[in-house]
Amino acid sequence: MPSSENDLTAVDDLESRIPGAFPGADSPLVSTHQALSQALYARRTEYTRPRNIRIKVGTWNIAAFKDAEKDIAGWFIGGDGIEKSIGGLGINDEPTESRGARSDKKSSTFPDQEAETIPGNDEIGLYALGLQEVVDITSATEALRPYTDPSTANRIKASLQERLPAGYQLVAEQQLIGLLLLIYAAPSVVPHVQSVSTTSVGTGLMGYMGNKGAVTARLLLGETTRLVFVNCHLAAGADKASVERRNWDAAQIATRTKFTPIPDALGTPQSPHEGIGEEDFAFWFGDLNYRLEGMPGDDVRRLLTVHTRGLDPEPLMSGDLSATAVGSDDISTVNTTSQSSLKTVESEEEASSLPARMDPASVLTTISSLLPHDELHQQQKSGKAFQDGWKEGPIEFLPTYKYDVGKVGVFDSSDKKRCPSWCDRILYRTRAAKLAHDAKVHEREEAKKKDEEMKARGIAEAENDEDVLFDYNPDTDGADDDYDEFDDPEPETVVTKQGFDDEILLEYYTAHQRVLSSDHKPLDAVFALKYDAVIPDLKAHVHQEVVKELDRTENEGRPSITLVVDRSPEKASTGAVSEDTIGFYGVDFEEVRYATPKRRSITIANTGRVPATFGFTNRSMGSEQSKGPLPSWLSARFDREPSSAASDQMSNQYTIEPAEVVNIELTAKIESNELVRELNEGTAHIDDILVLRVQNGRDHFLPIRGHWLQSTFARSIDKLIRIPEGGIRKLQHQKPESDVGVKWSAPRELFRLTEALETLTERTVADWDMTGHEEVKAPWQHNAAWPFTRNLPFTAGKLTETLYTNVYEALDCDKTFDSAFAPDIIPMQRLEVLADVLLRFLQSLEDGVVTKDMWEQLEKGMAAQERSKQQRPPEEERLWVLEILSSVPNHNVSFILLTSMLSRMANEIANVSKTEQTPRSSVELPQSPVSVRRRTLSKIPEVAIRQLISRNYAAVFAGAIIRTPDGAMKDKEQRLREERMSRMLEIFLDEGK
Structure with missing residues (x-):
């Protein structure tokens, strides 16, 4: 699921950092034309067709039983494990002996050849399975783990996939500690499942941990119907405080569950997150x-054991409550609370002739006598939980908790002897039910307001009930007097959020009593859903018709422009068009190289009948690179002046009259080290979409793309020393990984650049001496940092952009520098270009020549030396620096290579300066681009010149080769650091003088 960033409030930000609280990311909403969306929505009946599927929902608390997967697929997919005598659905009886033998086997705990009783296998379109306690949540280690072990879930999925018919796919999955939600779709349903969003909410320890809570999934079926599935595990306990905590858990799940929003059919903007309550079916x-409130556990067990005797083969222990029930001849002693009517049954024949609901000895009568005590029904009736439209099918099965493991019908025989309860439930709600509840709440609130207003105005002077027009009690108003027995088998019609008429019908709701591997019995329900599904081909046809109709009726006074993208000069000259370019109507920069501009032209024509004003507008695509009208690496130049200045949302705007045209030149140039590094690593791409906005007209989207050619810039030394001879392009887009063998002691590019600079320095000095420029001074006489900084126009207008791009290409392809320069480019011009390229290359190194760790050690030692006020001899200082750098040999070699080159260049320039000086009394030192204290220079002019050059070189290169720790510093501290960096280099540059 694609996603986009949204600003969060303080509470949202807190909850977004809770594990499993929210989806990780949101999908970016694509803007649509309102008129087109409305017209398409109005004709929705033409491109939708009714579909019918069954949805099977299952739940089971497996109590951390490690081999539970052997049972899950059988009861959930195949419908096995239902006991005829108490399930009400009818299956073949199984001999008692075989049931006893199964309880100790590794295989499934219910019969292999049991007849199917409810729909399963390929009769189901969507399977939604919720499991609880797939791991031991009572373990503090499990409850507090920062991640969930997937091994248990993988075993369960493997078991389900093996049993599912061919073609069924897992379309949604979410796990939170012991909670696991899995949703599978049939092959015919999978293409119709879209916009899947899963999330989880922890409500356990401290209100947020995952030992209790819910895992949820939202999906869109057929582009029309929203379905939400919530698998929960609420707080345990039988006291009143536990009931209130369960209500609190449910409310937290309902309010904190957030999904990635789905744009509605009209393109209406959505809230940052979509929650429970906005779906069509949940x-x-x-x-x-939830437990049985106020019921003695012993009485409930005696009452239920009447219906479970004979289901288990083992003889009952004398102290077991169930033994008392089974051995009693007087049924009234078993049921002292609600079964006294059993005395009136005169014979088994008479009882069997009665309908099950009227038979006082039937299991349904027993269940009906217990349900009024069910806490969930009580909380719904009082409006404290699940009161907002949630309902449940008829309960015609025994309580699902708590059983002895390995038993069909033996309730908790441990010392705790917990009261049997319907802890495991399946509720559902339609959009219609939710809206009806909200309408009732609104009506009650309005009635209460009117009541209070009338009281305030004195219409009702007495405080008695008779004098109040509207008497409101939030705990009882709107609640049904009796428990709904759900005896209406007719499908329920629901108008969905998108305006379609769907139908839902609960077909089955039962427990699987014969599953013996947990103290809970699994439960499932089957729903028949009829929904309208979008047929893509029909929708495309209607879409085309709507577009044509809108085009015909479009106001002729609306501004209209046409964009024409010129073909690239390379393809235009050759006539070649690659296969991947066919059908691409955007701007294709093709091969893009480091710091090499690529230009493309766009022509915009006003094809309407009124003036058109337009400009590039913000794209808001999420990343920093995509903010603003144009990406940072792209510039646009129009062939006319703008009609209005740029704003925060738009670039300059331009106005053209009908039939006029304007030309735009787009230039792509990538030289940001961060972006180059990402392109080299493949984490960024030259792909974007420009938005050209026309005032009172429609937006035009202009795709931009290019193919990045790998560069040696913005890499680390460790990667550069692994590039083979032939350059980075020789790898054919493969990355120089760390497991590739080292091929050079230092980057080959550094060897080539330093060697070329030394050679060109000698040639430049020699050429200057031979040609004789008596009327002007040499560049090194003006600038002590030459050729690495320049301030005189010796080569003005000659160091063209093409010279630099040719050198970059020569580095990347391991070509000679002579191939980068035309024959008429003199050595001085070549020297200055290569000097610039060397500095840029060093600045782009990911970890520098002197890494952060190395510099921290050096700076710490220099600071200690300053405090001691004891200066080391230069030779000892150099050895100390090299010892630290030697920890990384390739960095050490690179450092020595650079400093040696700078020292020799300084010597060469200083030596020629001696011969060019006039008598010593009139010697002038060259200008210093960096701050140098002249009084610290030698009194001997030749020595002073050499010192000045070394200090300038050191200042220029210190920032290029040394990487310092991040963090803000005061100005004084920053200046001190810069002085230390320069001083460290100076001791090496002075070595060769």
Whole structure:
């Protein structure tokens, strides 16, 4: 799921950092034309067709049973494990002996050949399975783990996939500690599943940990129907405080669950996150943990054991409550609370002739007598939880908790003897039910306001109930008097959020009593859903018709422009068009090299009947590189003056009259070290979309693309020394990984540049001496940092951009520098170009020549020396620096290579300066681009010139080769650091004089 960043409030920011609280990212919303969307929406019946699927929802608390996967697929996919006598659906009886033998086997705990009783296998379109306690959540180690071990989930998925019919796919998955939600779709349904978003909410320890909470999934079915699945595990406990905590857990899940939003059919802007309540159909299931309120556990077990006797082969222990029930001849002693009517049954034949709901001895009658005590129903009735439209199918199965593991119908025989309860539930809600509830709440609030207003105006003078027009009690108003038995089998029609008429019908709701591997019994429900699905081909056809109709009716006074993208000069001259360019209507810069401009032209014509004003507008695509009208590496030059200045949202705007044209030259030039590094690594690409906005007209989207050619710039020394002879392009877009053998002691580019600079320095000095420029001074007489800085126009207008791009290409392809220069380019011009390239190359090195770690050691030692006020001899100082640099040999070699070159160049220039000086009394020192204290220079002019050159070179190169730790510094501290960096280089540059 694609995603886009949104500003968060302080609370949102806190919750977004809670593990599993929100989706990781949001999908960017694509802008659409409102008129087109409305027209397309109005004709939605033409491109949708009704579809029918079954949705099977299952839930099971497996109590951390390690081999649970052997049972899951059988009951959930195949419908196995239902007990005929208490399930109400009818299956073949299984001999008691075989049930006893199965409890100790590694295989499934229910019969292999059991007849299917509810829809399963390929009859189901969507399987939604919610499991709880797939790991031991009582373990502090598991509950506080920062991640979830996927091994258990993988085993469960493997078991399900093996049992599922061919073609079923996992379309949604979410796990939070012990909670696991899996959704599978049939082959015919998979193409219709879109916009899947999963998330989780922890409500356990401290209200946020994942030992309790929910995992949820939202999906869009057929582009029309939103479905939400919530698998939860609420707080345990049988006291009143536990009930309130369960209600709190449910409310937290409902409010904190957030999904990636889906744009509606009209393109209406959505909130940053879509929550529970905005769907068309929702299914809430899991271990809700609601108990039987006020019921003695012993009485409930005796009552239920009447219906479970004979289901388990083992003889019951004398102290077991169930033994008392099974051995009793007087049924009334078993049921002292609600089963006294059993005395009126005169014979088994008479009882069996009655309908199950009217038979006082039937399991349905027993269940009906217990349901009024169910906490979930009580909380719904009082409006404290799940009151906002949630409902449940008829409960015609025994409580799902708590059983002895390995038993079909033996309730908790441990010392705790917990009261059996319907802890595991499957609820569902439609959009219609949610809206109806909201309308009732609104009506009650309005009635209460009117009541209070009338009281305030004195219409009701007494405080008695008779004098109040509207008596409101939030705990009881709107609640049903009786538990809904869900005896309406008709499908429920629902108008979806997108205006379609869907139908849903609960077909089955039952427990699988014969699954023995947990103290909970699994539960599932089957829903028949009829929905309208978008047919892509029909929608495309209607879309074309709508577009044509809108074009015909479009106002002729609306500004209209046409963009024409010129073909690249290379392709225009050769006539070659690559396959990947066919059909591409944007701007293709093709091969883009480091710091080499590529230009393309665009012609904009006013094809309307009124003047058109336009300009590039912000794209807002998420990343820093994509902010603003144009990416940082792209510039646009128009052939006319703008009609209005740029703003925060738009670039300069231009106005053209009908039939007029304006030409734009787009120039792509990539030289930012950060972007070059990302392009080299493949984490960034030269792909973008420009938005040309026409006032009172429509936006035009202009795709931009290019193919990056690998460069030696913006890499680390460790990678550069692994590039083979032939240059970075020889790798054919492969990265020079660390496991590739070292081929050079220092980057080959550094060897080539330093060697060329030394040679060209000698030639430049010699040529200057031979040609004789008596009327002007040499560049090194003007500038002590020459050729690395320049301030006189010796080569003005001659150091063209092409010279630099040719040198970059020569470095990347390992070509000679002579191939980069035309024959008429003199040595001085070549020297200055290569000097600039060397500095840029050093500045682009990812870790520098002197790394941050190395400099921290050097700076610490220099500071200690300053405090001691004891200056080391230069030779000892050099050895100390080299010893630190030697920890990384390739950096050490690079450093020596550079300083040796600078020292020899300084000697060469200083020597020629001696011969050019007039008598010593009139010697002039060259200008110094960097701050140098003249009083510290030698009194001997020749020595002073050499010192001045060394200090300038050191100042220029210190920032290029040394990487310092990040962090703000005061101006004084920064100046002190810069002095130390320069001084460290000076001791090496003075070595050769």
